[in-house]
Amino acid sequence: xxxxxxxxxxxxxxxxxxxxxxxxxxxxxxxxxxxxxxxxxxxxxxxxxxxxxxxxxxxxxxxxxxxxxxxxxxxxxxxxxxxxxxxxxxxxxxxxxxxxxxxxxxxxxxxxxxxxxxxxxxxxxxxxxxxxxxxxxxxxxxxxxxxxxxxxxxxxxxxxxxxxxxxxxxxxxxxxxxxxxxxxxxxxxxxxxxxxxxxxxxxxxxxxxxxxxxxxxxxxxxxxxxxxxxxxxxxxxxxxxxxxxxxxxxxxxxxxxxxxxxxxxxxxxxxxxxxxxxxxxxxxxxxxxxxxxxxxxxxx
Numbered sequence: 224x225x226x227x228x229x230x231x232x233x234x235x236x237x238x239x240x241x242x243x244x245x246x247x248x249x250x251x252x253x254x255x256x257x258x259x260x261x262x263x264x265x266x267x268x269x270x271x272x273x274x275x276x277x278x279x280x281x282x283x284x285x286x287x288x289x290x291x292x293x294x295x296x297x298x299x300x301x302x303x304x305x306x307x308x309x310x311x312x313x314x315x316x317x318x319x320x321x322x323x324x325x326x327x328x329x330x331x332x333x334x335x336x337x338x339x340x341x342x343x344x345x346x347x348x349x350x351x352x353x354x355x356x357x358x359x360x361x362x363x364x365x366x367x368x369x370x371x372x373x374x375x376x377x378x379x380x381x382x383x384x385x386x387x388x389x390x391x392x393x394x395x396x397x398x399x400x401x402x403x404x405x406x407x408x409x410x411x412x413x414x415x416x417x418x419x420x421x422x423x424x425x426x427x428x429x430x431x432x433x434x435x436x437x438x439x440x441x442x443x444x445x446x447x448x449x450x451x452x453x454x455x456x457x458x459x460x461x462x463x464x465x466x467x468x469x470x471x472x473x474x475x476x477x478x479x480x481x482x483x484x485x486x487x488x489x490x491x492x493x494x495x496x497x498x499x500x501x502x503x504x505x506x507x508x509x510x511x512x513x514x515x516x517x518x519x520x521x522x523x
Contacts, residue, residue, distance in 0.1 A: 266287065266289045267378070268288070268289050268291070268316070268318075270291055270312060270313065270316040270318065270319045270320070271290060271320045272293050272321035272327050273293070273294045273327070274493075274494040274499070275354050275492060276321060276322060276363070277292045279354075279364045279367055279389075279505060280320060281504070282389045283368050283382050284382060285381075285385065292499075293305065293309055296496040296499040297493075297495055297496060299493070300326075300327075300493065303329070304329060305329055305333070313333045313338065314334065316337060316338075317337055318337055318339075318370065320338075321341070322353070323341070324343075325346050325351055326351045342363055349421055350419075350421035352422065352490065354491065355420055355421075355423050356422040357397040357400075361389075361394075364386060364390070364393070392506050399513060400423070400426070403517050403522055404427040405522075407517075407521060408521035409519075410429050411429075411458065411520075412424060412516070413432050413454070413460055414432060414433045414464045414488065415434050415463060415464065415465040415473050415485075416466040417435040417466075418431075418435065419488075432451070432454070434451055434473070448473075448476075452477055455483060460483060461483055461484065461519075461521070463481070463483045464488045464515070468493035471485075486515040487511075487515055488515060489512055491505060491508045491509075
């Protein structure tokens with residue numbers, strides 16, 4: 224009888240130990256799962272005004288920081304006005320990059336000590352589209368690079384390396400434009416748009432003839448349209464150029480009156496949602512412009 228009771232007690236003791244071990248393991252596992260992850264760090268948050276600073280900064284930080292753009296894709300940049308929620312984003316941002324106060328006056332008027340104009344002192348009255356000048360685009364990227372390295376020291380080495388690569392990319396663009404635009408049958412860029420490509424024309428000895436002689440999108444006068452049609456016919460021009468955000472009707476009208484073909488030039492300040500989703504870079508857009516210029520000006 225005593226042997227049976229002893230065996231029974233041993234059985235009960237084993238069962239209790241087993242249950243206790245299971246309970247302990249379960250609690251330990253639960254605590255481990257619920258424990259906060261202390262080593263996990265969020266990416267730095269960088270805010271940009273529009274696509275030009277956005278694409279330059281993305282070249283620098285890649286996936287090491289979360290870069291966002293305040294101006295939604297498809298919005299006309301020259302008439303953009305920030306909403307109250309946009310102003311709040313800028314005021315809260317640790318780092319906010321925009322082009323400059325002339326092209327984006329709304330950005331400079333919002334109080335934030337962490338706002339930085341990448342194109343400060345680079346624009347001229349003749350042309351506000353400073354990123355069309357490769358040397359100035361490099362300076363914009365350099366200023367962004369120095370700022371990011373200062374604000375986020377852990378990114379310093381990689382950002383410095385990425386800037387060096389971007390500077391080489393832009394210099395290669397500069398060489399390609401010089402080489403491929405040297406010998407062209409025509410040097411006249413008849414552009415159904417605004418004054419956005421003056422830097423390219425000046426730097427590569429081209430004649431930029433925009434329908435709208437302003438840095439902002441405006442309605443052309445009938446007199447200007449008729450004068451452009453007359454010049455295109457007189458010079459036997461085969462190609463005319465338009466830009467990405469303009470409705471096609473005006474270019475179609477002038478093409479039909481002159482027998483010309485239409486080619487696209489990208490300002491990079493307008494961006495569609497599809498282009499944004501594809502993350503088309505500054506370099507990609509500028510190579511597309513070069514391809515269309517060499518075709519339209521009949522270069523060899």
